[in-house]
Amino acid sequence: MKLLTFAHRAESQAFLKNKALSFKAKPFAFEGFYCSEKELALLITGEGVQSATEKLAAVCGAYPEITHIINMGVAGILEDSPKLDLNQIKVLRTCYLSRSEGMEFKSFTTSEESKNTFDCVTSHKRALTKEDSNRLSPFAPIVDRECWAIGSVASRFKIPFHAYKILSDRVFESGEVCQQVKDKALFFSESLLNYFLETWSLEAPGPIEAYDNLEKMSKDYSLHFTTSHKRKFRSLWNILLKKYSNEKEVLKKLDMDCFKEIKLSPKEKTSFLLEKMENLSTPFKSELKVKLDQSISPLKNAKCLVRFSENFEDDSMELSLKIRKEADLIHLKKALEKTDYKQIKNLLNGIPE
Amino acid sequence: MFEKIFYEKDAFSNPRTQYVLNKFKGIPHVEISKIEDIFGRVKKPYLQKRTNLNLFIGEKKGQLVKETPNAYGLSGDPHYYFIHSYNCIYECDYCYLQGYFHSPDLVFFINHEEIIEEMRQIIKKNGSHKTSWFHAGEYSDSLALSHITGELPLYFDFFRDLKSAKLELRTKSANIKELKSLRPSKNIIVSFSLSPKEQIKDHDLKTPPLETRLKAMETLDKLGHPIALHLDPIIFCDDFKSQYEEMLESLFKYISPERIEYISLGVVRFTKDVYNQMKKNYPSSKVHQSELIKSFDGKVRYMRPMRLWMLQTIKNICLLYGVKEEKLYLCMEE
Incomplete structure (x- = not known):
């Protein structure tokens, strides 16, 4: 009115x-x-x-x-x-x-x-x-x-x-x-x-068409969105729309056709889609995370929890591991030996490869 | 260009005021008692500068020359900025001025003699063993309207014979008309803010294109004016590295690396207020798509590894072209 x-x-x-x-x-x-x-x-x-x-x-x-x-x-x-x-x-x-x-x-x-x-x-x-x-x-x-x-x-x-x-x-x-x-x-x-x-037009406005491509996408690519998935999808979708000017371009960047062939459950596919969207919207952060994950994989394999500072605002890392038996210590020692600390430090300090 | 010119009653007889008023005869001139009675008194939306830009002329009161924040210029020496103007004719979407004065209107202060007197006191206090740096262009572009404001000869006369002081004129313009008529001085450096041409198109609205700025730099260099560069703000994009490679390649075709006094590098950063203003004024700006976070100090910027990677990447390209490492400094970065 x-x-x-x-x-x-x-x-x-x-x-x-x-x-x-x-x-x-x-x-x-x-x-x-x-x-x-x-x-x-x-x-x-x-x-x-x-x-x-x-x-x-x-x-x-x-x-x-x-x-x-x-x-x-x-x-x-x-x-x-x-x-x-x-x-x-x-x-x-x-x-x-x-x-x-x-x-x-x-x-x-x-x-x-x-x-x-x-x-x-x-x-x-x-x-x-x-x-x-x-x-x-x-x-x-x-x-x-x-x-x-x-x-x-x-x-x-x-x-x-x-x-x-x-x-x-x-x-x-x-x-x-x-x-x-x-x-x-x-x-x-x-x-x-x-x-x-x-x-001003005196025509009564029609019902507001709530544009939402979630339903269409779910149908076209056999996806299943939970409530939190939906929230995340909408936020990422808006970011990508700004970045790539139109919907078609975003879908192309996400390589949506691959979702028709991929053999995953609808829920898993959705998680994969959201991960792809996140990678597209924050390419630097996503790449950094992948590289850091690779660098700390020996520690992770030894069940050692690795935490970095919030938003990587400093180049420190925090390790925590519960030692129950001597073998745990040996695993940790080996994992530490395999960890390339210099590489981690370089990643956190933005040193180009 | 201007909708109206407001001038302070006490500034009316000053030749600089008269020059500006004569230059813009066709628009209303309004006498006022003090600039602050009108300017910034109400919140004037920033984007009204596009259709309704006013000019104020008067005298700056209070402190005219101020110390800069840390990491502002080449380290080791004391740095100051001086205020002879507020606001800018350009419209860079990341500009902090949009959240600063609550009005986009331009203000010209005409009491340059008083500014120079404050500089003289500072230089005296710092002594001859230190180089005191004075930067113009903190709240305005120092060259864009220099053909109208006409203060450059005065500053050149003052600085020319000083051994322990340097003047930096920061600009995004290519307006070198005034400078071309002035005899160069070793301690007066014209520093150009540059970005890759795609970034200028996306963010530096209404500024001259890269090529025009490079040509202006080349002209000044050939005339003997010392030149510096500000690669600030650096904004991330998908083809960030190749854009900067291309820009620096073009740059060094116009001016050889050894002719450049210094290059400052700074990654885009915002206070919360400026960022909110920017979101309101430029909701579709590509800056919003570029991985900004709310940082430890409340400022909006890229996360640390990303900032450092961007700075290192550009620094490495500069080094490849033969820029000496001591000529590179990171502005407002640890």
Whole structure:
């Protein structure tokens, strides 16, 4: 469900009157919440950061099905720029907050990917004078009263957020702007509605297709994934996808055809596949482990446990062995004689062969 | 290039400020009281440098010349870096600047005379038996915009006659316009950061290609400017060794090994914060596929045998080409 947010009813009037959208008031903890059959909801947050934060957070908490938050409304122009003109609708990018005590460090960025976006500063009070404009314009060219709060709640709930503002007044020119904005409220609201209908699809989203190639792979190559196998597979698969750009390439690197011929149980095949994936994602570490395993094989054969430091951060090794009889000691002595310590040391110190 | 230029009121009359303002007449110039009132005051997303980069001009306050961390330069001598600029026009995906200033905007500090005065004090304190090294380019590229900032002649004049001090200008650029007009000095070294061409394409976004940097090095070498190299950060890839072999082969066609003052080698490493920023800004970067681990000190880097193998491998290639071992040093590595 997409949630539209407006500060004032006047800004949302065209949406509420639109027959196709057919919003209906929804009883909630406060007034100003509407739902439509088009997978849309509309919230009037009230003006200012505190009201917008409280109301939006309450709605997001109550409706986990919200997939996008779209903030719309009027905004002021803070600087005289050919890129900014009255009645234009601008797509917002990063929102900053001006508090009474100064600028808030935290900022929130919308999910817009377009390059033609503008930053906005949300002001703790209405920006009406040239002084306001001078104070705020170094941070952003547009000013509003809520956007930062919307971004903050969206971020908290991890919901993508978007913001579209229609430029209603030039703050740096000063004047009796509030009344003028009120007088043009219907025009602003209709413009925002048209923009919304052009930009956003009203089609209800289909069920999310959970892409998962595990099932297909299990079938094609007779594999069997336990829960921990699945977790490991997904993590390694994502790493390999980044490394080799596409799925086909990854499958080729894994030489999947060999799994059709290999004579192992489905579970063993899966373990083998995961090992291959690990080797591909961490080739250096895998090779090092193989070489170290070879180097310490005499010790392992003598039932001696060999431990290296965590992530091989130093070149020491720790041996432990339970001696039960004299033969154990003799085995150990022989194993130590067979162990090429210099080779192990070289491997741990990255000395090329 | 810039969306706006903010200049400190007190810096307005400085000829360096005037030069920059005149150079960018067509964009808004905004007078401010102090840089820190705006710059870094709010968290400006790093990638906004692509579409909305501002420039700040002012004076740096506080300590202007600082001691470097250990293993920063050739060992034995005291090393310092000086701050005359913040941020960079390039966009290397591993760059620590993305987690440093909370803003990608550029800052030019114009009080170079004060920086030089601090250097003078340090050189005096260290005495003539030690060589004091001063590095430019810790928080910015020291050549990329040198034709606009115009401070190089001042530093050349200061260092030229000093016997116990060296200046290093670190760069990824090929902007040698200013240097070409300056008389070389034995103690002013231009150090180029290089990576194999595939790595430059993948990671050093918006920087000049390898060939262009090599040509710039060759030109400066022929003019008599001492040249050094930074092979840092070294990033692992499947054909790591052959990429470095190819790069070093090309390099030594442009400049002979004995002409290079020193070569520093450093493997890629991140603080946790920078790594998180990088994951956010460049989620598909190939750095993320390259066996990085959270290390003993909280830093994100390759495990020790891998780091050492990478450094040794490149060191061996350099030695094969005749680079003397004493000219090679491992940057920020044990």
